[in-house]
Amino acid sequence: MQGFIKTLFGDKNTLVVVAGAILAAVLVLHSPLPVLAGALLPLCLLAGAAYLARH
Amino acid sequence: MIAAVITTFLTASVEWVEAYTIILAVALSIGWRRALGAAATALAVLALLTGIGSFVLTRIGDFAILQFIVGVFLTLFGVRWLGKAVARGAGLKKLHDEDAEFVALRASKEIHEARAAWLIAFNGMLLEGLEVWLIVVALGVQTHHTLAAAGAAILALAVVATAGALARKPLSRVPENTIKFVVGAGILSFGTFWVLESLGYHWLLGDVTLLALFGFYGLGGLALVRLYTPKTATAKVI
Numbered sequence: 001m002q003g004f005i006k007t008l009f010g011d012k013n014t015l016v017v018v019a020g021a022i023l024a025a026v027l028v029l030h031s032p033l034p035v036l037a038g039a040l041l042p043l044c045l046l047a048g049a050a051y052l053a054r055h
Numbered sequence: 056m057i058a059a060v061i062t063t064f065l066t067a068s069v070e071w072v073e074a075y076t077i078i079l080a081v082a083l084s085i086g087w088r089r090a091l092g093a094a095a096t097a098l099a100v101l102a103l104l105t106g107i108g109s110f111v112l113t114r115i116g117d118f119a120i121l122q123f124i125v126g127v128f129l130t131l132f133g134v135r136w137l138g139k140a141v142a143r144g145a146g147l148k149k150l151h152d153e154d155a156e157f158v159a160l161r162a163s164k165e166i167h168e169a170r171a172a173w174l175i176a177f178n179g180m181l182l183e184g185l186e187v188w189l190i191v192v193a194l195g196v197q198t199h200h201t202l203a204a205a206g207a208a209i210l211a212l213a214v215v216a217t218a219g220a221l222a223r224k225p226l227s228r229v230p231e232n233t234i235k236f237v238v239g240a241g242i243l244s245f246g247t248f249w250v251l252e253s254l255g256y257h258w259l260l261g262d263v264t265l266l267a268l269f270g271f272y273g274l275g276g277l278a279l280v281r282l283y284t285p286k287t288a289t290a291k292v293i
Contacts (some may be wrong), residue, residue, distance in 0.1 A: 007185040008128060009134045013056075018130050023251060029254055037256055042247055042268060045134055046275040049243075052138030053147060053279060 007021055017048030058209045058265065059194040062241045066190045067211035069234050070183040074080050075215055076153045076225045079180030080160035085172045093173045097180035098212075101188050108145035108192035119253045125197045126249030132189060133243030133272075140236035141276050145283035148231055187211075190242070197249065223270035240276055 009015055021044035028037040074094070082090035115121040142148040163173035170171050187208050195201030218226055248258065258264040 004185060007079060007182075007189055010129075010131050014131055014135050014138075016126065018134060022090045022127070022130075025251060026063060026254060030253075034256070037251060037254075038258060038264075041251055042271055045130065045182075045243060045247060045277075046272060049134050049138040049141060049239075049276065050279050052134065053142040053145070 011018055017051060018045070021045050021048055056198055056200045056204060058241070059200060059245075060093050060203050062212050062245070063187075063190050063194055063204045063207040064240060065234050066214060066236045068209040068229070069238070070187050071212050072153065072213040072226045072229050072231065073151070073156075073180045074180045074183040075219045076157050077160060077183075078176050079219065079223075080157050080166060081172045081176040081179075083161065084166050085169050089173055090168070090176045093185045094180045097177050097184060100181060101105065101184040104185075104188050105191055105201075106206060106235045107186065109196055112192065112196045119255075122197065122249045123253035126246050126251075126253055128189060128246075129193050130243050130246030130250055132186070133239050133241070133246050135237050137243055137272060137276055138239075138241030140232050140239050141279045141283065143202075144236065144280040146285065147283055151275035153227040153229075153231075157225040194245065197245075236276060237273070240269055240272035241273050260285045 021041055024044050025037045025041040028034065028040050078094050081093070081143050112121060112125070115124070139148070143150050160175070162164055166175060191201065191204045191208050195204035198204075215226065247268055248265055250260065259265060
């Protein structure tokens with residue numbers, strides 16, 4: 001069961017990285033410049049991958 | 056569809072190679088018949104889970120919600136694999152070594168006891184297969200090609216099984232980290248695309264954006280490997 005949950009959600013760091021990136025994208029989507037969300041989400045996720053590689 | 060099938064095939068290949076190492080180690084203790092029996096039981100569970108997962112997801116009436124759920128799971132999976140591949144490529148983590156894994160398994164006490172060994176084979180196949188299951192269900196349901204995705208996973212299993220039957224030793228020459236890097240970038244591209252689209256974002260380039268995202272994550276990942284590689288060492292990801 002633990003393996004199943006870990007496969008689906010990853011660890012706490014992964015969850016925080018993805019949740020943070022999506023939240024940032026949602027905020028930009030509702031800002032005056034929603035078009036920037038398409039650049040922001042990939043940037044946040046790449047930064048997240050960089051963080052996960054280190055931790 | 057082709058991108059989804061290739062991604063599934065590559066993901067499954069990596070996971071089946073890792074599962075094969077476990078099955079091989081167990082087979083040397085309790086025989087091939089029992090070890091393959093444990094693997095087949097795990098595969099049956101995975102097939103059942105695929106059916107249940109697909110059924111549940113296809114019952115979601117709202118396409119945007121389905122797209123968001125699938126996108127989030129793919130993003131979680133992709134960012135994890137890309138991060139891991141970058142860490143291993145830069146030497147921050149040890150590369151996955153099938154030979155060392157095999158030796159460690161053979162040295163464990165449990166593997167010499169029939170029941171425990173059977174469970175090791177079953178759990179190994181099931182846990183490695185769960186990642187394949189996630190990709191098959193997520194990409195299959197979202198692209199409406201679950202059978203093609205499942206077929207790609209089964210083809211990968213056949214390829215690894217054939218290679219294993221011929222080699223009769225761990226498949227340590229498979230470039231697992233390179234495949235994980237490519238698959239991580241690919242899955243993260245699918246995840247990013249679908250998460251934003253489900254939130255109402257309109258990608259200017261349409262489906263071509265997937266290629267652009269893949270390029271971004273691929274090149275970005277390579278840059279991270281270079282950045283994280285100590286000056287005295289060499290990057291190994293590609």
